[in-house]
Amino acid sequence: MPVPHETEHLRFRRMTPADLDEMAALLGDPSVMEFYPAPKTREQAAAWIAWNEDNYAKDGLGLWIIETHDGDFVGDCGLTWQRVNDELKLEVGYHVSPAWQGRGVATEAAAASRDFAQEHTDSSELIAIVHPDNRASARVAEKIGMRRVNDDLGADGSVRHVWGMRLRPTADPSDDPAR
Numbered sequence: 001m002p003v004p005h006e007t008e009h010l011r012f013r014r015m016t017p018a019d020l021d022e023m024a025a026l027l028g029d030p031s032v033m034e035f036y037p038a039p040k041t042r043e044q045a046a047a048w049i050a051w052n053e054d055n056y057a058k059d060g061l062g063l064w065i066i067e068t069h070d071g072d073f074v075g076d077c078g079l080t081w082q083r084v085n086d087e088l089k090l091e092v093g094y095h096v097s098p099a100w101q102g103r104g105v106a107t108e109a110a111a112a113s114r115d116f117a118q119e120h121t122d123s124s125e126l127i128a129i130v131h132p133d134n135r136a137s138a139r140v141a142e143k144i145g146m147r148r149v150n151d152d153l154g155a156d157g158s159v160r161h162v163w164g165m166r167l168r169p170t171a172d173p174s175d176d177p178a179r
């Protein structure tokens, strides 16, 4: 099963239970999880890995481990189907270890995930769901070609910004923001 192409600094691979120590450290870090309800426990990190393994099997995609070409852990990035305003949309997501933040890796990885979505799915659209205060995440979305399209309410009733882009022209050309 394919994964996104390599980038200048990164390669992608599927996550497995062997990644639990690194994923628990990443998702348990309060700074990484600032815009989530709470940092994840080790058990919740294990469930995150299992969720992605299910997604690889079911959808042929998921959040993948991103690592350097030497195999150093950087974080996760990839694609999942999410319900937004009662519609299923393909979302790109990313989490980068604090030691690697600010070097352009999320942008590189998100762009490779966008290219994967274009090549390996028939979704017409790619979105990113972003907490209104998460400026770094919004900037990554913007840098891979998205613009803010609308808002959505999370499960807890909080507002989430939805960023999005077309992956391919639609049947209705007037619906294509590139025109």
Ligand SMILES: CC(C)(COP(=O)(O)OP(=O)(O)OC[C@H]1O[C@@H](n2cnc3c(N)ncnc32)[C@H](O)[C@@H]1OP(=O)(O)O)[C@@H](O)C(=O)NCCC(=O)NCCS
Residues within 6 Å of the ligand: 031, 032, 033, 034, 035, 093, 094, 095, 096, 097, 100, 101, 102, 103, 104, 105, 106, 107, 108, 129, 130, 131, 134, 135, 136, 137, 139, 140
């Ligand atoms: C969001 C995240 C993945 C970005 O990772 P990164 O590798 O540091 O991102 P990049 O270096 O590719 O680019 C970040 C961009 O955001 C900008 N940025 C970073 N922090 C910012 C802030 N607090 N306010 C405004 N812009 C910010 C950077 O300057 C850069 O833009 P630029 O190239 O125009 O200067 C990282 O901050 C992270 O893991 N955050 C916690 C998890 C998270 O919130 N994930 C998103 C869930 S939707």
